[in-house]
Amino acid sequence: MIGVVIPAHNEAERLPAVLERLRAKVPKRYIATRVLKITGMGESACDARVAPIYKRYTDVNTTILAGPGEIQVHLRTQAQSLDAAQLRVDDLVDKIEAELGDSVYSDNGDSLEQIVSYFLQMRNSTLSVAESCTGGLVAERLTSVSGSSRYFIGGAVVYSNELKTQLADVPRDLIEDFGAVSEQVAKALAEGIRKRADIPTVAAGIINQPAQAEGILRAGSADLIALGRGMTYNPRWAWHAAAELGEESVYFPPQYARSHPSMRLGDFYKVYQDP
Numbered sequence: 578m579i580g581v582v583i584p585a586h587n588e589a590e591r592l593p594a595v596l597e598r599l600r601a602k603v604p605k606r607y608i609a610t611r612v613l614k615i616t617g618m619g620e621s622a623c624d625a626r627v628a629p630i631y632k633r634y635t636d637v638n639t640t641i642l643a644g645p646g647e648i649q650v651h652l653r654t655q656a657q658s659l660d661a662a663q664l665r666v667d668d669l670v671d672k673i674e675a676e677l678g679d680s681v682y683s684d685n686g687d688s689l690e691q692i693v694s695y696f697l698q699m700r701n702s703t704l705s706v707a708e709s710c711t712g713g714l715v716a717e718r719l720t721s722v723s724g725s726s727r728y729f730i731g732g733a734v735v736y737s738n739e740l741k742t743q744l745a746d747v748p749r750d751l752i753e754d755f756g757a758v759s760e761q762v763a764k765a766l767a768e769g770i771r772k773r774a775d776i777p778t779v780a781a782g783i784i785n786q787p788a789q790a791e792g793i794l795r796a797g798s799a800d801l802i803a804l805g806r807g808m809t810y811n812p813r814w815a816w817h818a819a820a821e822l823g824e825e826s827v828y829f830p831p832q833y834a835r836s837h838p839s840m841r842l843g844d845f846y847k848v849y850q851d852p
Contacts, residue, residue, distance in 0.1 A: 606655045607804035609662035611670050613650040615681040618812045622678075623648045634669050646688065650754045680812065697728040706732035707745050709757065735766070743799055746770030750826050760784055767799040787818035 615623055620643040627650065631639040634710050637654040644646060652669055656662035674681050682692050713734040719725055721729035732746045738757055741747040747762055753759040762810050763784065784790050785807040795801050 581808060590608055599800075604657065606657065607659040607662045608653065608655045609659065610651070610653045611666050611684065612652070612686060613673060613678050613681050614689070615648040615650065615677060615686075615810045616646060616682055616689065617680045618648065619643075619809065620648055622812070623677070626676055630672050630676060631669060634665070637666055639669075643834045674827065675677065688722075690722050692723045694720075694725060694728065703728050703730050703775075705730040705770055705774040707740065707766040708732060709733050709736055711825050712736060714743065733773075739803060741766065746772065761821070765794055771799065787821045790818070791822055 617711055619850070620641060624641050627641075631637065631652075634654075637652055640651040640653075642649045642651065650673065654662050654666050656665060657749050670684055670696075674684065681688060687695075696702075704719065706719070713732075716729075716732045716734075719729050733740075735741040735743075735747075737744050739754050741752065741757070741762070742749055745766050747765040751761055751765055784802055786791065788800040790804075793802060804814060811817065
């Protein structure tokens with residue numbers, strides 16, 4: 578680092594000459610940055626998978642940050658031209674995305690709620706929510722996106738047991754028998770808001786077992802299942818669920834074949850069934 582002191586009384590006179598001399602001694606550099614946003618895995622699991630990649634790029638500064646519900650991978654490099662710097666960091670981004678697949682939900686700064694917005698509008702779908710422990714935070718995030726009125730219908734924050742019954746039609750005896758935070762009540766919440774809003778509904782909350790999720794969908798209690806803790810604990814939950822439910826043609830990107838010592842030739846179903 579070079580430090581230069583210029584007296585204030587003649588700063589305007591000397592500054593141009595000082596800058597010219599600095600430019601001659603210090604090569605001009607251009608900086609390029611990218612940020613990847615990742616969900617469905619923890620910070621250590623993410624770093625374990627991408628570290629072998631970014632460590633080969635010694636000229637790119639890589640920082641992994643954990644935040645609420647997401648991991649961010651910040652990449653920064655510099656070169657003698659902006660094109661060269663951008664090309665270098667973009668090349669690393671491509672390799673990380675190939676490794677992490679759909680776990681990377683944004684590589685251009687978009688938030689998770691913006692991605693949800695894009696998918697809902699592409700499918701011409703609408704959404705409503707019934708919330709309890711989240712206290713309206715899901716609705717708040719969904720409506721933080723400009724234009725969310727095109728797909729977000731509304732919802733109910735039913736924190737107390739009384740409102741679960743009054744606004745979402747959750748039977749009182751269900752809450753008394755299984756507790757407010759239970760699979761049964763989560764399912765009833767989805768059913769209740771679905772009937773009142775007359776729109777597709779997502780069920781969430783203590784739904785971690787494949788058979789359990791499949792049963793909710795087959796019964797028509799919800800249209801989709803949202804996984805939180807289950808996916809955080811097991812990022813390959815969907816593959817395992819498909820195999821457990823008897824789906825023999827489970828696709829996974831070939832680069833994931835090395836993630837299991839017995840996984841070879843793409844025969845995931847067979848490996849999962851092996852003792």
